[in-house]
Amino acid sequence: MNEKAVEHQETRETIIPVRKYPYYIEKPPKENRVGRFLEAFAAVLKYSDYKPLLDSYCTSNTKCNRCAVACPVFLATGDPRDIPCYRTNLILDIYKRYFTIGGAIKARLTNGFELTEEIIDDMLDGFYRCTACRRCTRECPLGVDHGLITRLARYVLSLIGIVPKALQVSVREQLEGTTHNTSKVPKEALINTLEFLSEELEDLLGVKMTFPVDRPGREYVFFCAVSDYLLEPETLMGNAAVLYAAGDWDKWTVGTHNYDGINYGLFYSDWHLENIIKQLVAEVTRLKGEKILIGECGHASRSAHDFVPVFAGKEAYPVTNFMEYTLKCIQEGRIKLDRDIVTKRVTYHDPCNIARSGWIVQQPREILKAFVNDFVEMKPSGQDNYCCGGGGGLVSIDEIHEFRMSVAGKIKAEQLRQTGAEICIAPCANCKKQLKELVEYYKIPCTVMGLHDLILKAIHIPGGKSPQERKEEAALMEM
Amino acid sequence: MELWIDFARGPLFALTFLIMLLGLARLIIIQIYSIVARKGRRLINAPWKKIFREALSWVIPVRHLIPGTKIFSIVSFSCHIGLILVPLFLANHIVLWEDLFDINLPQLSSSVADYLTLFTIVCLFILFGFRVFSIRLRSMSRKSDYVILIVVLLPFITGYMAVHPKMNPFSWNVVMLLHLLSAALLFILIPFTKLAHIVLFFFDRISAIHWQLRPGAGDQVAESLYGKEAKV
Numbered sequence: 001m002n003e004k005a006v007e008h009q010e011t012r013e014t015i016i017p018v019r020k021y022p023y024y025i026e027k028p029p030k031e032n033r034v035g036r037f038l039e040a041f042a043a044v045l046k047y048s049d050y051k052p053l054l055d056s057y058c059t060s061n062t063k064c065n066r067c068a069v070a071c072p073v074f075l076a077t078g079d080p081r082d083i084p085c086y087r088t089n090l091i092l093d094i095y096k097r098y099f100t101i102g103g104a105i106k107a108r109l110t111n112g113f114e115l116t117e118e119i120i121d122d123m124l125d126g127f128y129r130c131t132a133c134r135r136c137t138r139e140c141p142l143g144v145d146h147g148l149i150t151r152l153a154r155y156v157l158s159l160i161g162i163v164p165k166a167l168q169v170s171v172r173e174q175l176e177g178t179t180h181n182t183s184k185v186p187k188e189a190l191i192n193t194l195e196f197l198s199e200e201l202e203d204l205l206g207v208k209m210t211f212p213v214d215r216p217g218r219e220y221v222f223f224c225a226v227s228d229y230l231l232e233p234e235t236l237m238g239n240a241a242v243l244y245a246a247g248d249w250d251k252w253t254v255g256t257h258n259y260d261g262i263n264y265g266l267f268y269s270d271w272h273l274e275n276i277i278k279q280l281v282a283e284v285t286r287l288k289g290e291k292i293l294i295g296e297c298g299h300a301s302r303s304a305h306d307f308v309p310v311f312a313g314k315e316a317y318p319v320t321n322f323m324e325y326t327l328k329c330i331q332e333g334r335i336k337l338d339r340d341i342v343t344k345r346v347t348y349h350d351p352c353n354i355a356r357s358g359w360i361v362q363q364p365r366e367i368l369k370a371f372v373n374d375f376v377e378m379k380p381s382g383q384d385n386y387c388c389g390g391g392g393g394l395v396s397i398d399e400i401h402e403f404r405m406s407v408a409g410k411i412k413a414e415q416l417r418q419t420g421a422e423i424c425i426a427p428c429a430n431c432k433k434q435l436k437e438l439v440e441y442y443k444i445p446c447t448v449m450g451l452h453d454l455i456l457k458a459i460h461i462p463g464g465k466s467p468q469e470r471k472e473e474a475a476l477m478e479m
Numbered sequence: 480m481e482l483w484i485d486f487a488r489g490p491l492f493a494l495t496f497l498i499m500l501l502g503l504a505r506l507i508i509i510q511i512y513s514i515v516a517r518k519g520r521r522l523i524n525a526p527w528k529k530i531f532r533e534a535l536s537w538v539i540p541v542r543h544l545i546p547g548t549k550i551f552s553i554v555s556f557s558c559h560i561g562l563i564l565v566p567l568f569l570a571n572h573i574v575l576w577e578d579l580f581d582i583n584l585p586q587l588s589s590s591v592a593d594y595l596t597l598f599t600i601v602c603l604f605i606l607f608g609f610r611v612f613s614i615r616l617r618s619m620s621r622k623s624d625y626v627i628l629i630v631v632l633l634p635f636i637t638g639y640m641a642v643h644p645k646m647n648p649f650s651w652n653v654v655m656l657l658h659l660l661s662a663a664l665l666f667i668l669i670p671f672t673k674l675a676h677i678v679l680f681f682f683d684r685i686s687a688i689h690w691q692l693r694p695g696a697g698d699q700v701a702e703s704l705y706g707k708e709a710k711v
């Protein structure tokens with residue numbers, strides 16, 4: 001830590017960023033990045049609403065440094081450049097110098113701060129080391145929202161072409177491609193997968209469920225992270241089992257024009273955030289649905305829940321997260337879960353995007369308590385949880401795998417190990433991917449899965465095999 | 480000398496205090512105006528309850544004593560008590576408020592005020608020490624962060640010396656004048672430096688409102704930079 005700190009003692013202008021974990025950029029801008037950055041920043045300030053908040057932050061920011069110990073990245077590296085407030089000040093300094101009167105006067109009088117190529121390097125490095133988990137915000141006495149600032153900085157950077165290729169390619173396919181989803185899953189493949197899931201479910205549960213596709217006038221239109229169709233069949237089967245057992249099988253549908261809940265716009269761009277939301281809402285309108293049902297995915301849930309009301313105008317359908325729906329079914333006595341199936345110790349990881357605001361914290365715990373006997377909390381958990389280390393889109397950037405493991409996810413891994421749990425529930429496509437990689441990297445004897453994967457084991461299906469029978473079958477298979 | 484003191488106690492005090500009030504009012508008005516103008520009716524849907532609950536959690540911030548920053552937090556929280564109470568409720572100040580604004584504030588007993596002042600001075604020194612000796616904090620601090628701490632310290636130290644002639648090697652007049660001048664300087668600095676957080680803390684907290692982005696802005700930004708056919 002000392003070495004880095006000493007290096008840091010020099011004035012900011014002389015810091016040469018050590019980019020240990022570079023990410024691919026499709027066409028990195030080469031010339032006049034400073035000028036273009038300022039131009040883009042000016043456009044953002046002109047058309048969007050960030051000005052008052054930036055004014056307030058750059059006047060009142062006291063740099064008390066409490067946020068440092070809240071940030072998993074800083075705690076892992078000890079590098080002052082990973083202090084949330086330091087990073088936030090990168091952009092606040094630019095704002096103050098170039099977009100406020102006081103800053104302009106000061107610059108005339110003294111030869112103070114200037115935006116340089118090095119600072120741009122510092123930003124493109126720093127703002128993709130933050131997972132935008134907003135844990136620091138809860139520990140800031142002034143409530144400075146570093147997550148929002150990270151996002152704003154990434155937005156301006158993206159406007160001059162600095163954006164991780166992994167994110168950009170996915171968003172491009174989602175908005176301009178033929179499949180309209182981030183994983184390029186064509187409609188036919190979706191239908192095949194649903195048929196496959198239906199067969200699997202029949203084998204497993206002993207009842208036939210044909211997935212409703214493009215059915216108009218249904219109450220719920222279902223969106224999950226599209227990658228779930230490829231990677232997380234058990235989660236989807238769990239979702240289906242709940243809908244079936246609750247007697248709501250004819251109340252929902254999947255649409256074939258748009259079936260992806262992922263919205264990377266939440267991580268780096270207002271422009272994309274809005275257009276992806278509009279695309280999602282258009283699908284619900286096309287299908288004459290009433291509500292948006294989001295599968296197990298933190299950022300998909302948050303972007304729909306928070307931004308459908310902002311961007312969709314009259315078409316702002318209510319948004320439900322699948323866990324809210326499942327809990328409601330349990331409370332109304334519409335589904336039953338068997339207490340004797342899950343005997344292992346279970347813990348729960350709170351995805352930042354749904355837990356930090358306090359929206360979904362209790363619901364999954366109540367569901368788990370309905371059928372899990374040995375449940376342990378991570379410490380801290382709930383609204384104060386630590387990010388898995390893959391937030392803010394980082395999990396999709398494969399080339400920084402080492403950063404996600406050894407830095408951003410370090411504390412999470414430790415927390416997980418301390419619970420001694422054999423099963424870790426992570427109801428989010430991103431967290432799940434990151435945590436699965438973490439347990440492998442740190443060799444923690446724990447299985448990471450979605451909440452509905454576990455529910456699938458314990459749910460009573462009317463007219464189907466009992467959970468006990470299924471458990472025995474599974475045991476036989478394993479032998 | 481007495482003339483100077485009278486000047487500092489009268490017109491200078493009134494003027495600098497007014498500058499502070501107007502400066503702070505300006506900040507509040509700009510904030511409210513720009514937020515209302517830009518967000519309009521969307522403000523109604525903001526999670527106000529949550530915002531206030533979070534803000535209140537800092538009045539008695541026990542929940543926020545997390546490892547790694549415990550001492551700093553306790554010191555910086557508690558120094559705010561003196562920073563707020565002493566200037567307002569000290570017996571000698573109350574006379575001032577009465578003279579100037581004709582308001583009667585309740586009085587802090589002199590021994591309480593004494594201890595509180597000392598306590599605040601100690602706290603401020605510790606905070607200064609943190610800024611100097613903690614690598615983490617130092618790496619983020621600019622010159623102004625140190626200067627402001629000193630400016631806040633001065634009126635407390637000089638004030639204490641003025642009340643306790645025994646501890647004061649200088650003449651009372653000099654110390655009093657310094658006290659008044661440093662207070663005046665502090666008043667002027669408040670609305671223009673990070674000390675403005677005494678009113679802006681509230682506007683910092685409402686990021687939930689700022690997350691409600693402006694519909695259409697993203698397209699406008701892209702269009703203004705790259706024209707109508709902007710591509711992802």
Ligand code: SF4
Nearest residue numbers: 071130131133134136
């Ligand atoms: S948002 Fe999370 S990762 Fe980013 S600075 Fe804050 S605590 Fe650290």
